[in-house]
Amino acid sequence: MRAGRAVGLVLGVAADAALGDPRRGHPVAAFGRVAQTAERVLHRDSRSAGVLYTGLLVGGTAALGVVAERVARRSPVLDAVTTALTTWVVLGGASLADEGTAMGRLLDAGDLDGARGRLAHLCGREAAHLDEQGLARATVESIAENTSDAVVAPLVWGAIAGVPGLLGYRAANTLDAMVGHRSPHYLRFGWAAARLDDALNLAPARLSAMLTAACAPVVGGSASGAWRTWRRDAAAHPSPNAGQIEAAFAGALQIRLGGRTVYGHTTEQRPIMGEGRTADAGDVTRGVELSRVIGSVTGVLAAAAVVARGARGR
Structure with missing residues (x-):
């Protein structure tokens, strides 16, 4: 089973890079529709309602992963294929790169109106009044945060807990994006989803920052700058996790990030x-x-x- 999981993770990463997101019937979109239906039924202005909502959806999704992995244990090949398909579905690396590349081209061409419209594909910030530097800053921060949330974290949980880890993490992360806001409508109801996502990302976010420092020289960046800025500036960020890799990216690229950030419901x-x-x-x-x-x-x-865990187990 360990060999099948390891091979499946690598194949899933390769599939995401080569194929991008599934073009039709994306399972994450289907989960989102289920979550919206459940929200209409369960929403109350209370934390307990949010705990029930989050527990049902994340727990149910992870349980499906347990069933799928138990079936896949019958064959190393089936285990590898199941893990690969799940990894491909939950990863967001290729779509993140595509959106970032599109933003870079629009900014390079001076098409600020196009870039303002495109920014919504990456984050929920108010873009109407952002200039070129503001749009570039928002894009780099979003690329950094989503590298941790949509790439590193799912792979960490896939390595730890296989298919249930991959599915459970992606469910929690999706719910955080949907209801984990500080707007009046979700302040209490979305509390559980936001806190669960924070907890699941504590270790992956810090691993992401370390990997940013290690990988920075590959793109002409500064490893020492990434490490120094991460250690110095990350803790000041309001998020316990997003600031880790955003600070590391800032140091790696030798730029300044942060400042006034406007969302629809708050500044x-x-x-x-x-x-x-x-x-x-x-x-x-x-x-x-x-x-x-x-x-x-x-x-x-x-x-x-x-593989190392499997070897120790033997």
């Missing part, structure tokens, strides 16, 4: 991370390449960790 004054110049279109492109390298390295490390 935040985030701490400045890094030093030097502000981000531009070229930094968006380098950020995309750094994200790709981190994803590939994480896939190899996840598979190696599975």
